[in-house]
Amino acid sequence: MRMQEGYVAEGIREAWEQGLTAADMEKINRYTRRAFGPEEVFAFSMVLCDNRVDRDGERFPVESLQKLRELFLGKTCIFGHQQVGANQAARIFDTALEEEPGQEAEGGETLTRLIARAYLPRTKGTEEMIALIDSGMLKEVSVSCAVARRVCSVCEQEQCGHVPGEELNGQAIHRLLLEPTDAYECSFVAVPAQKGAGVVKRYARQGEGLKKAWQALEQEAQWGRKYRESLTEKVLKYSALVQPELPREVMKSAVRGLSMEELDMMGRTYEKLAQKALPLRPQLAPERARVREDENKAFQI
Ligand SMILES: [Zn+2]
Structure with a gap:
């Protein structure tokens, strides 16, 4: 088993106050001790990861994203900074795969993102976190999960002589992360405080x-x-x-x-x-x- 750590995705992209349907509330209320009404929760959506090669030269093929989609259901997202109390966690109540038609990921797949929708109960204790999400300051999410196998994109072997990053037949050699076995708590990354240089590398390598x-x-x-x-x-x-x-x-x-x-x-x-x-x-x-x-x-x- 292998930990896939610190995957920084695009993160939060939408927060909404209303528009939670009865079906949404039903999903949310699976995780609550009592039934909440839509006015009692704050919900938002975020991109957890996609099927493109990341800064470590690895990627999740769509098949792995499918599995991650199940594994991330019910997982929490914490704010990994001291500014907000550690007990404030948002919970993922819905996940979906979203295709971006016309945009390709490596391996000939259509660019596909794993989207999660999460909620926070509106309480005195979550006010600060809700305000931070609403302000758009929390733009990134750090996600980690475990996968059973990591194989070469060319020969699908775990051990081989192909060097990730090198090109073969016009395709960059990378590793495929297969058979996810577990997903862990994710954490928000505050933009001004920690801006990982790795993000630059990631964009640069993808050249898009x-x-x-x-x-x-x-x-x-x-x-x-x-x-x-x-x-x-x-x-x-x-x-x-x-x-x-x-x-x-x-x-x-x-x-x-x-x-x-x-x-x-x-x-x-x-x-x-x-x-x-x-x-x-x-x-x-x-x-x-x-x-x-x-x-x-x-x-x-
Ligand atoms: Zn190989």
């Missing part, structure tokens, strides 16, 4: 929609920079309150090497410290007054 992909990445990088600036500004602001003796420029260069996550954490920590420090201000005022009194006394002598 490259310009569009670059533009999207460029845009996301800009987004990331803006996000970083705002996090840095937060750290500097609260640091100035908590440790006013530390020059802003020193602090600025100190945080330059931090990851987005560390910056975020630091901002939160300083914010808490600043909130604790602020009530001290009124107590400082009399102290200053006393100093002035002392100064006056000194003058009196």
Whole structure:
């Protein structure tokens, strides 16, 4: 058995608030302790994976996608970041294969995507996650599953001399992931925080929609920079309150090497410290007054 890990698909592409049919609700209510009404859940759809060669030179043929379609039913999707509580998980209640007529995947197959529809109950605890999904910030999903066999696309052997990535008769040699045996929890990838360089490679190798992909990445990088600036500004602001003796420029260069996550954490920590420090201000005022009194006394002598 082999783990197929970290497959990053296109991810969330649609969130809708209404339009859940009775049939949809029936599917959702298979996973709930009591029957929910459509107004009590938030639903969205996402692309889990497709039959194209991924950045590791592997792909799921349609036959494997069929099996994955069954295996992902009922699985949860978590938000793999500290910003949202770990107990918030969306559950996949419906899966489907969607063909893209006119677009080909490797091996002569029509491009086929495994689409999942998931729901979250609308509670106080899921508000944040729903807002994040709605905002379109969670654009990617990391999916993992186990497959029984991984074979060469040319000779269908598990061990052979064919080198993935090399061309043979105009087709890139790759590995086929066959007989999926299990699907695991998937996780959302927040766009500004973690932008895998592998995504670029993946698009580049496929050589399709490259310009569009670059533009999207460029845009996301800009987004990331803006996000970083705002996090840095937060750290500097609260640091100035908590440790006013530390020059802003020193602090600025100190945080330059931090990851987005560390910056975020630091901002939160300083914010808490600043909130604790602020009530001290009124107590400082009399102290200053006393100093002035002392100064006056000194003058009196
Ligand atoms: Zn081979």
